[in-house]
Amino acid sequence: MTVFTFKNTRDVINAEKCLIASGISFTIIPVPRSISSECGMGIESGFESQIENCLSENKISFNKHYDYKK
Amino acid sequence: MNLYFDNSATSFPKPPQVAEAVEFYLNRLGGPYGRSAYSRSVSVSAEVEKCRDLLAEMLNAGDSSKIIFTPNATQAINIVLKGKNLSGTKILISHLEHNAVMRTLKHLQNTAGIIPVYFPSEKDGRIIPEKIHEVLSPEICLAVVNHQSNVNGVIQPAEEIKKQLGSIPLLTDMAQSAGKNKISADKSGIEYIALTGHKSLFGPTGTGALFIKNPELITPLIHGGTGSRSDSTDMPEFCPDMFEAGTLNIAGIFGLSASLQNLPHSLHTSGDYLHLLENISEIENIRIYSAENFQYQGDVFSITCCGMDSSELGGRLFSEFGIETRIGLHCAPAAHEYLGTYPEGTVRISISPYHSQNDFNFLYDALKKIAGQKN
Numbered sequence: 001m002t003v004f005t006f007k008n009t010r011d012v013i014n015a016e017k018c019l020i021a022s023g024i025s026f027t028i029i030p031v032p033r034s035i036s037s038e039c040g041m042g043i044e045s046g047f048e049s050q051i052e053n054c055l056s057e058n059k060i061s062f063n064k065h066y067d068y069k070k
Numbered sequence: 071m072n073l074y075f076d077n078s079a080t081s082f083p084k085p086p087q088v089a090e091a092v093e094f095y096l097n098r099l100g101g102p103y104g105r106s107a108y109s110r111s112v113s114v115s116a117e118v119e120k121c122r123d124l125l126a127e128m129l130n131a132g133d134s135s136k137i138i139f140t141p142n143a144t145q146a147i148n149i150v151l152k153g154k155n156l157s158g159t160k161i162l163i164s165h166l167e168h169n170a171v172m173r174t175l176k177h178l179q180n181t182a183g184i185i186p187v188y189f190p191s192e193k194d195g196r197i198i199p200e201k202i203h204e205v206l207s208p209e210i211c212l213a214v215v216n217h218q219s220n221v222n223g224v225i226q227p228a229e230e231i232k233k234q235l236g237s238i239p240l241l242t243d244m245a246q247s248a249g250k251n252k253i254s255a256d257k258s259g260i261e262y263i264a265l266t267g268h269k270s271l272f273g274p275t276g277t278g279a280l281f282i283k284n285p286e287l288i289t290p291l292i293h294g295g296t297g298s299r300s301d302s303t304d305m306p307e308f309c310p311d312m313f314e315a316g317t318l319n320i321a322g323i324f325g326l327s328a329s330l331q332n333l334p335h336s337l338h339t340s341g342d343y344l345h346l347l348e349n350i351s352e353i354e355n356i357r358i359y360s361a362e363n364f365q366y367q368g369d370v371f372s373i374t375c376c377g378m379d380s381s382e383l384g385g386r387l388f389s390e391f392g393i394e395t396r397i398g399l400h401c402a403p404a405a406h407e408y409l410g411t412y413p414e415g416t417v418r419i420s421i422s423p424y425h426s427q428n429d430f431n432f433l434y435d436a437l438k439k440i441a442g443q444k445n
Contacts, residue, residue, distance in 0.1 A: 008298045008311050009104030010135055013119040016112065030107040040297055041107040041115075 002048040003029070003065040004055070005036045011060050012041040018058045019043070024050045035065050072429045073392045077269065078220050078246055078370045078400075078420035084272045084329060091328035092274060095321050103318050104297040114320060121327035122310070128330065129263055130254035131281050138280045138313040139323060143245035144170040145291070146264035146280035149313060150241050151175065151214075153288035157182040159211035162238070164188070164226060165408035166195040166219040169401040171243060175214075189215070189231075194362045195408055196224050202234040213240045218247035221405045221418065222359040223368035225251050229258040246270060247368060249333060255281055270369075272333065273326030276319045285309045292316065336423035338430065343421065346430040347371060353434075355441040359409055359416060372409075372416035375441055383440065384417045391436040395419055 006012045012028070019026050026045035035042070045051050048064070055062050074082050095117075101110035103118045119134075126134035140146040151174045161175060163186050178184045187210065190201035197215065213235055218225050225247065232240045239261040242253065248265035255263055261284065267277030282288055290305055294315030299306045306312050344364050350373065351358040360371040375383045384397035398415040399406050406412035419433070 007308055008296075008306070009115050010119055010122070010310065012104075013112075013116050016116070028107050028109075028112055040105050041112065 077422040085332040087328040095324040142278040143266040162213040218368040223370040272329040277322040370420035
């Protein structure tokens, strides 16, 4: 699983909106403390490249954390 | 019969969806904005961001993140005036400014040596764009314009004013005009727009917003938690977070979002309103304070009655006819001075889309009776 983090709430909500519209499966999770304190919400998904493309197309900036394991 | 003519203070009634949305948040949804990741918090955050998008769309502001939620227009204005380094500069203002601007400028006059200078204006306070060049100087670092006067309802040509100002930034106070007299932030290049949610936008009190074109030029007025960059004691340097420390008025924003999606259709025509103004101006002993040209008339005007104190006129409108108005100086002493109604003040009549022609007729008849019996 990959975790995507964002600089603020607005970016998470915009990401959620475009991912739902694209039909990509994802979960909004509390950002693990080991990753970041950027914002309370992050996005976890196994569809890393689709998500990356979707976010980039919608000009939503993000950070990626590969193969995150709980 | 709608006898509430004090919509410039706060609009009433509101679209029914406003109270429903506030109730929904308070009683059934609840939860914080942006502080957690459970679905309740995500739903709340999504609605807040939707409201931000609706405001950005209304102002044609482009990037919604440059819309900052504030408790009111006054705080939005303070963010700009106190967040810019204006020490020793001149500020160009209209003659019809509200105390939200005038008192803040007075404070800056005393503490930072700013000097207010005035736009060239018509007798009704309307700025004359083609004469603006006559007052421009290199010391002017900001201009402030009350888009719609809360005393006589004059609407200022904000976009034309911005054109004449060139690179001088313009703060437009849309407390009375947001949603009604539209301006495009994007096309006009206007740098700052302050508004409130509870007047012409029909939202709850305690809601407001500020558009900032170049956020990096403004120092935040309030510091505190934002839910982002929580490992740092420095404020975030990105929008909207850098200007939104502390918990937002989420219940109010839910109501504002509902009002923006359900703005009322007017029960009267502009012809009905013009007719009302013309009729009132013909009543003997009544003097009307409004725009000289109806094209620039907003939904508020003032009146005085010869030989009668404004408090007596306003008091009789209520006690004899149930008509609710606002008397006095309307937090705009500078505007009253310019219009020649200081310190006595006026009776202010502010209409809303919820007024019908019958309501206007009732108001007119009441004024005619009172003015005819003034002795």
